[in-house]
Amino acid sequence: MTISASPQPPCKHERSPLRIGVHPANLHLTLAAAWDMQFDSLDVEFVRYDGGSQSADVLSLGQIDVCGTSSPQPLFAAAKGLDVILLAASAPRRLDGSIVVRADSPVWSLQDLVGRKIGLAQKSFQIYLLVQALEKAGLSLDDITICDVMPGAGLAVLQQGSIDALVTLAPYQDYAMTIGNMRLLEGSEALIPNRSIFWTLGERQLSAYARASFFDGLERLGREVPQDVARASYILAADAAGSVLRKSWQRAILARDWSIHHINTTILRELQDEADILFRHGVLERSIDLME
Structure with a gap:
């Protein structure tokens, strides 16, 4: 390089x-x-x-x-x-990126993601955010299942219940909090640049x-x-x-x-x-x- x-x-x-x-x-x-x-x-x-x-x-x-x-x-x-x-x-952009779940989700910590489906855009910064968050929690990609979801469609897929959590980005993370039926599980702050x-x-x-x-x-x-x-x-x-x-x-x-x-x-x-x-x-x- x-x-x-x-x-x-x-x-x-x-x-x-x-x-x-x-x-x-x-x-x-x-x-x-x-x-x-x-x-x-x-x-x-x-x-x-x-x-x-x-x-x-x-x-x-x-x-x-x-x-x-x-x-x-x-x-x-x-x-x-x-x-x-x-x-x-x-x-x-340390605030531009987060892992969100539905407000009624039983997932309250990263450890609760074990065995669950996580939506993200493959090969984007979202995979880097996810592996940093998992490693911080003592987990790895082997502990979860990744589903390839484009940013604009992610919130709808999460609402439908096809995935258990979503790695999202601005402005969709702000929108997710605004509409009231999502909550933040993990932010990108201090995890990745x-x-x-x-x-x-x-x-x-x-x-x-x-x-x-x-x-x-x-x-x-x-x-x-x-x-x-x-x-x-x-x-x-x-x-x-x-x-x-x-x-x-x-x-x-x-x-x-x-x-x-x-x-x-x-x-x-x-x-x-x-x-x-x-x-x-x-x-x-x-x-x-x-x-x-």
């Missing part, structure tokens, strides 16, 4: 467009695609795909040049032997100019979103079914630190800790060393 060098002064001649992958779970890039923003003088093309778990494949196929995902995705790609290049990271990671593959051959322009564009977006919450919430809640969820989006935007950071030693150590625990629980197919 390679760390991108600090942005260099852009040159005048850059092959374009830069194809930026966009999927619903990455809010920075979802907003960037609708923000009418400029990445300096670099032409960009936003390419939509269904989910972050597809990122390594669409990068390898040359359909996109760069993406933003939850932190496990570049680790999965590196474990497969791909030449992952880390470009940037969001600020930590929960950053978004922006990355590419070496074979995409991004120039220093493209990397710098991409970083600068994200950094600019991170400054503008908190200044226009109404616009950001309108974009993110475009498909929201009700006013309660739309208000949850507004609260989620206000609560989030939208700043963008260069990859540094702290972030690398966080990712190494994540890679180690995912490998220890059999989620990552092989161990990786980010300090190589």
